[in-house]
Amino acid sequence: MKRFTKQMFLLIMLCFTVMYVQxxxxxxxxxxIDKLSREPIPGAGITVKGKTVGTSTNQNGKYAFSTSEKAPFTIVISFLGYTSVEKLVTGSTTGLDAELEQAGILGQEVVISASRTPERILESPVSIERMGQNTIKEIAAPSFYDALNNMKxxxxxxxxxxxxxVNTRGFNSNGNTRFNQFVDGMDNQAPGLNFAVGNIVGINDLxxxxxxxxxxxxxALYGAGGINGTMLMTSKSPFDYQGPSFQFKTGMNHVNDNNTGVQPYNQLDVRLAKAWNNKFAIKGTFSFLQAQDWQADNFSNFDRASRSGKSGDRSSDPNYDGINVYGDEVSQNMRNVAQSVLNAGTSGFVQGALGxxxxxxxxxxxxxxxNPARLNALNGFLSTNSVMRPFYAGINTPGLLPNQNVSRTGYEESSLVDYKTQSIKASGSINYRLTKTIEAVAQVYWGSGTSVYTGSDRYSLRNFSIGQYKLELKGQDFFIRGYTTQERSGDSYIASILGSYINETSKKSTDWFPQYVGNYIGAKSQGASDAAAYAAARAAADQGRFAQGSPQFEAAKSKILNTTISGSDFSKGIYGAKFDDKTNLYHYEGMYNFSNLFxxxxxxxxxxxxxxxQLRSNGTIFNDLNSEIDIKEYGSFVQLGKKFFDDKFKLTFSGRYDKSTNFDGRFTPRVTGVYTVAKNNNIRISYQTGYRNPTTQNQYIDLSVGGGSQRLIGGIPEILNKYSLFTNQAFTxxxxxxxxxxxxxxxPDPTLLKAYTFDPKGVRPESVQAYEIGYRGLLGPKFLIDAYAYYNIYKDFITAVDVYQKEINGTNFTKFGVPVNAKGKVTSYGGALGIDYLVANYNLSGNISYNNIGDIPDNYINDFNTPKIRYNLGIGRRELIKNVGFNVNYRWQGKFYWNSSFAxxxxxxxxxxxxxVNFKIPSVNSMIKIGGSNVLNKYNFTSYGNPSVGAVYYVAYSFNP
Incomplete structure (x- = not known):
């Protein structure tokens, strides 16, 4: 800690010296401006020729930046679709204006994230995709976030x-912990989940x-996580983009949807920004979305033990477990139920006989x-007692009672989950410029709403909220920032537990299963067929069950939703499915770029x-009912780059060291090289390493899921010891x-049970070695090509196992889901090709990507979850006719198998x-857009068990976009 304090003190001192340097x-x-229309060009790139220093124009086409480059030097002014212009600079200059002609120059965008320093995208040392302002304004999707999968x-x-x-390069998941998102430098993850919750709290399009x-x-540059990818979203500065702007979008979805019929879709985005004397500025944004969500209605039968589908439905399979049906996860073996009833009867008889x-x-x-006499008396009681008799006959009559599991009757997701989606987002910042290049920022992002997400269950997020609050001091070559993320679960709950507990409220499973088995035996004894006996048994056991939507159902649902999971008391008939999560994250970091000093x-x-x-779930997610859990992480990095051979080859080395509370420290290096084979044509090669710590849930989760049929627990020794999994070994x-x-x-034959041995150190961080070679270049001014190939080697890949632990001195088994590291190495490989071509002012684009998994260990459950082939084709034109433009994008992906803990x-x-298609109205600085996603309304789903998604059609009016 002392060492870290010294590092931070050094950074702070360096930041104050920057005023002298600047x-x-x-x-x-x-x-x-545009030479023909005389209109300003926002987003044009301005860079020092041959260097990485630069900026871009604001919405009014204006720019300003400073550099320590010695005069004279040349700046290059460029923009997509225009011929670049060069200007000689002999000293500080104002009014250095430029007029650009439309010609079609690609690859001139300036990016920062690849090296944490400005550079042309053509010269990036690693693969990178970018979406700029003009693309954002004219995307053929409801929002920029919906259009991310158009990227290569x-x-x-x-x-x-x-x-x-969002994901890249395989191992996709519903809550992706291998992909990082940053919003204005802040990690966008929900700290209790360790993955970004989409764009629920973040930047709106305006x-x-x-x-x-x-x-x-x-x-190596961004720390733990991001093992498969990192995305950085940057908002507009209130200095560069001032004034009011708003957008109202209205439309519809659920067209030809038998579940709901056509439903309205409405969204309002507002932005206000104002600056005074180029010193002080403020901005505020507000966004509100309201719509009916997509409904998950996959009622296919699922075998949870083998994680695979099976034939049958509720009428044909007594152990039916519908994927989007909840409460039917609770299942018992009919013979075990009968034996349990007999055991209880035996215990009572012996107790009475012995006094x-x-x-x-x-x-x-x-x-x-x-004692033979006593045994005969016991068997006589069991075989003649009105309660015990059918169970005795079932166990002792060959062929009467099958070795068959049966499940409780469940409820469809639509009756349990809140589909009235709404999202409220607000953000704001106060910006003050201490000098022309040093700026202090106080910023806030806050989001709240109702949504649904999929983890090991379907989770209904109701009235949840996440806030991010940041203080930052930044300059041309440095930044120091501190921020916090505050997660509040609101009224969120688990759908499967809700369904299961409504069943328990109407009739306890301890009563339901014996009724089912007893009535089955009775029906079979009277000559009924298997199907008829199963039907009669369920009808009898389901008597008194609350029907979906009935007053009893809604009353039980309301009570359970207002009781936390940790507040459940089964002995008193108190059941709760609600989270109580108030987890926080605090993050502090600083960086200094010494390049200009040299x-x-x-x-x-x-x-x-x-x-x-700070994990604070009150025992509803984590093992924190009786104690608070804190996890600390430290890290530092260094990067050194140098150009050789007349600046044709740039070599960069990066290295980072990180340490977490529960895990050993680790070093992650990166080496990249970029070689210019011809003007605007570069070959890149890189060796990168990445790692991610087991998530907060991988470490400390302690949660009942699957309607109570399974317990998810953390994989660190503390949690494994809590459930005695080292001493009372569970079975595979x-x-x-x-x-x-x-x-x-x-x-059953107990010799078939094989013990599972957990690592004494528990779950460990996973790591990857990533090798990549790529080429990006201009083949003429109107044809851009970008291609890459990669090969990844994962070590200690974090997966999960299901194990069954037998009660000490008992017969029942408890199922646990535990994160563990796969033994051996997991490899993956692939590549991608992207092309942009400008012809007659049309922008033609296309990309194709290939991803595949290689070697996997024997004990690894393959969750690559990625199609081998996917491609995008696009065509657009900014002005088809005067003030009218359009964009069309077609996306295709191949079939693949999805494997997750849910389905x-x-x-x-x-x-x-x-x-x-968009209609620009320059006289009032407005635009009308008419469009849709999935306009052919072909319903599809991207991951198994999630809802099928159809078209969203909309009309949007934007002012000052």
Missing amino acids: AQSIVISGSV GVEVSTQSLTFKS DLDNVELLPGASS LPVPPTAAQIDAFKS NNVFEFQIGASYRLY DVSYRAFLNSAAGGT SGDVPAFGTLDAQ
């Missing part, structure tokens, strides 16, 4: 209308300046049975960070299923078409 800088300002190699898992998970996305590992004050022990029962002879950056997780799921199946002839199955191949 005082010697050359300051340049001006404006950029990017895929999105859609769990609901407002909850989407305030978004650009998106930069890095496929692949990026831990014991308490129920007898197993040894006392065995001793009682060893006249850009070489690049040199250093940085450091400190993070604190494969051997447990074999054990159950062996009961067909009577008693597993095939995701069919599908293609979607997005389109928009």
Whole structure:
């Protein structure tokens, strides 16, 4: 800690010295306009020729920046679709204006995230995708976030209308913990989940300046996580983009949807910004979305033990478990139920016969049975008692009672989950410029709403909220920031537990299963067929069950939703499905780029960070009912870059060291090289490493899921010891299923059970070594090509196992889901190709990506969850006729198998078409857009168990977009 304090003190001192350095800088300002229309060009790039220093124009086409470059030097002014212009600079200059002609120049965008320093995208040392302002304004999708999967190699898992998970390069998941998102430098993850909750709290389209996305590992620069990718979203500065702007979007979805019929879709975005004397500025944004969410209605039968689908439905399979049906996860074996009833009867009989004050022990029962006379008396009681008789007959009559599991009757998701989606987002900042290049910022992002997401269950997020609050001091070469993320679960709950507990409220499982088995035996004894006996048994056991939507159902639902999970008391009939999560994250970091101090002879950056997780779920998610949990993380990095061979080859080395509370420290290096083979043509090669710590849930979760049929627990020794999994070893799921199946002839064979041995150190961080080679270049001024190939080697890959622990001195088993590290290495490989071509002012684009998994260990459950092939095709024109433009994008992906702790199955191949046409009204600085996503309304789903998604059609009016 002392070492970290010294590092931060050094950074702070360096930041204060920057004022002196900046005082010697050359300051340049001006404006950029279209030569023909005389209109300003926002987003034009201005860079020092041959260097990485630069900026871009604001919404009024104006720019200003400073540099320590020695005069004279040349700046290059460029913009997509225009011929670049060069201007000679001999000293500080104002009014250095430029007029650009439309010609079609690609690849001139300036990016920052690839090296944490400005550089042309053509010269990026690693693969990078970018979405700029003009693209954002004219995307053929309801929002920029919906259009991310148009980028090369990017895929999105859609769990609901407002909850989407972004991923690259395989191992996709509903809540993607291998992909980082940053909003204005703040990690956008929900700290209790360790993954970003889509764009629920973040930037709206009006305030978004650009998106930069890095496929692949990026831990050397951005720390833990981001093992598969990192995305950085940057908002507009209130100095550069002033005045009011708003957008109202109205439309519809659920067209040809039998579940709901056509439903309205409405969204309002507002932004206000004002600056005074180029010193002080404020901005505020507000966004409100309201719509009916997509409904998950996959009622396919699912075998949770093997994580695979099976044939049958409720009428044909007594153990039916519908994927989007909840409460039917609770299942018991019919013979076990009958034996349990007999055991209870035996215990009562022995207690009475011996005059014991308490129920007898197993040894006392065995001793009682060893006496032939007493045993005969016991069997006589069991075979003649009106309650015991059917169960005795079922166990002792061959072929009467099958070795069959049966499940309770469940409820469809639509009756349990809140589909009235709404999202409220607000943000604001206060900005003060201490000098022309040093700025202090106080910023807030806050979001609240109702949505649905998929983890090990379907979770209904109701009235939840996340707030992010930041203080930052930044300059041309440095920043120091501190921020906190405050997560509040509101009225969120687990759908499967809700369904299960409504069942328990209407009739306890301890009564339901014996009724089912007893009535089945009775029906079979009277000659009924198996199907008829099963139907009669369910009808009898379900008597008194609350029907979906009935007053009793709604009353029980309301009571359970207002009781927390940790507030449940089964002995008193109190059931709760509600979370009580108030988890916080605190993060502090700083960075200094010394490159300008060394006249850009070489690049040199250093940085450091400190993070604190405060897990506060009151026992509803984590093992924190009786104690608070804090996790601390420390890290620092350094980067050094140098150009060689007349600046044709740039070599960069980066390295980062990180340490977390529960895990050993680790070093993650990165080496990149970029070689200019010809003007605007570069080959890049990189070796990157990444890692991620087990998530906060991987470490400390302690949660009942699957309607209470399974317990998810953390994989660190503290939690494993809590459930005695080192001393009372659990059994593998494969051997447990074999054990159950062996009961067909009577008693299960215990010799089939195989113990699972947990690592004494518990779950460990996973890491990746990533190798990549790529090429990006201009083949003429109108043809841009970008291609890459990669190969990844994962070590200690974090997966999960299901194990079954037998009660000490008991017969029941408890199922646990535990995160563990796969033994051996997991490999993946792939590549992508992207092309942009400008012809007759049309922008033709296309990209194709290939991803595949290689070697996997024997004990690894394959959750690559990615199609091998996916591609995008696009065509657009900014002005088809005067003030009218359009964009069309077609996206296709192949079939693949999705494997997760919630559900597993095939995701069919599908293609979607997005389109928009826009009408610009320059006289009032407005635009009308008419468009839609999935305009052909071909319903599809991106991950198994999630809802099918159809078209969203909309009309949007934007002022000052």
